[in-house]
Amino acid sequence: MKPEQVPNTDSSSRFATLTFERDIAAPVETLWHAWTAPAARSVWAAPSPAVTVEFLEADTRVGGCEISLCKVEGQPDIRCDCGWLELKPAERSVNYEVISSGEVTQSSALVTAAFARMDEGSRLMLTVQLSSAVDGMEAGYKQGFGAGLDNLAGVAERTMVLRRRIRAPRQLVWRAWADPEALPKWWGPDGFSCRTHRIDLRQGGEWVFDMTAPDGTVFPNHHLYKEVRAEERIGYTLLWGENGPKHADAWISFEDVDGATEVTLGMVFGTAAEFQDAKGFGAVELGLQTLGKMARFVGAD
Known part of the structure; x- marks a missing residue:
């Protein structure tokens, strides 16, 4: 402060x-x-x-x-x-x-x-x-x-916080987020797929990609990685498309809990209206689906 x-x-x-x-x-x-x-x-x-x-x-x-x-x-x-x-x-x-x-x-x-x-x-x-x-x-x-x-x-x-306990070691869960080959394979809600244009998951790096919905709608995304602490936390900014307007400031944290990993995904939206819009189109449910896909990817669900 x-x-x-x-x-x-x-x-x-x-x-x-x-x-x-x-x-x-x-x-x-x-x-x-x-x-x-x-x-x-x-x-x-x-x-x-x-x-x-x-x-x-x-x-x-x-x-x-x-x-x-x-x-x-x-x-x-x-x-x-x-x-x-x-x-x-x-x-x-x-x-x-x-x-x-x-x-x-x-x-x-x-x-x-x-x-x-x-x-x-x-x-x-x-x-x-x-x-x-x-x-x-x-x-x-x-x-x-x-x-x-x-x-x-x-x-x-205007902050949204999603949590899921993954029955897998933190090192394994971390690799699912930090490996550029692994992340695009599971990222996104059920039925969505990713097409990567550029990916560099280091501090100061970026991920430019398109998410495609089950109905074929394409959503351009751009993540800017501001902080990467191995097996602890990732902080990044979400943009609407490459170099587009900011959507949210976000973070993922990883915590050991009795042999499992507690994953927390947080997002601070730019305005209260954007937060309410996100809730309205199902961002909570879609975010939890994304964490569920990650759990299945590491074999924990």
Whole structure:
């Protein structure tokens, strides 16, 4: 989460405890993924359109680190080093973060997020224990975290999360996604086929392909791979056709569970309307069919 940059005119205490609360019209499990998944965090982290957030590293597990740069034209970059201390899915997360500019540390904070299931959606309660080395950080945190949580609420409400437990080792499941010969053989809902134009499944690579429906309708696709962590996570952007408009930011994660592999497929759609349109044409059911085809491909179903 990025504090907004503000003038150093605040003479208040360098130590503060800040609290934030948001009710969000999304299931708590979806909110959790929007809060923790790097592909989603990169969408909502910037507190304003004038700010660009560049993620240099993102390892979302206990002991893992997240490093990002907050960029504003005409101002020095602000670096955020975040370390995950506790992750209890859909319940609680704790992380520390250190904000610096150049070689000067500006603040450090302990951030505790608590998640609650509500009748209609979920609630996020955030506590920030802040220690500042410079003036103005408390006001900056209030502005930055407030704006970031508003963004998070919008992202969670247009995020789709699909999960399937595959009765196969994670290494085998990973190969089905990361092997350019294997992926086109099973990708897509039941009855769909893929015709590849270009495929390079490395970070910075791409997959340009057509999906053909059972009725012969062709859907051009272009995936841009932003993050590839072997046997852990893939982050990518979906475009409508080669170099076309963005459809969604997406990720796939892989987790060992009692000898099986828990696969999570998440997508953040560009707008709430696109999310509702996707649900309307059956994206949830079609996505689950795709995961089912993958399970059959690895011999686990």
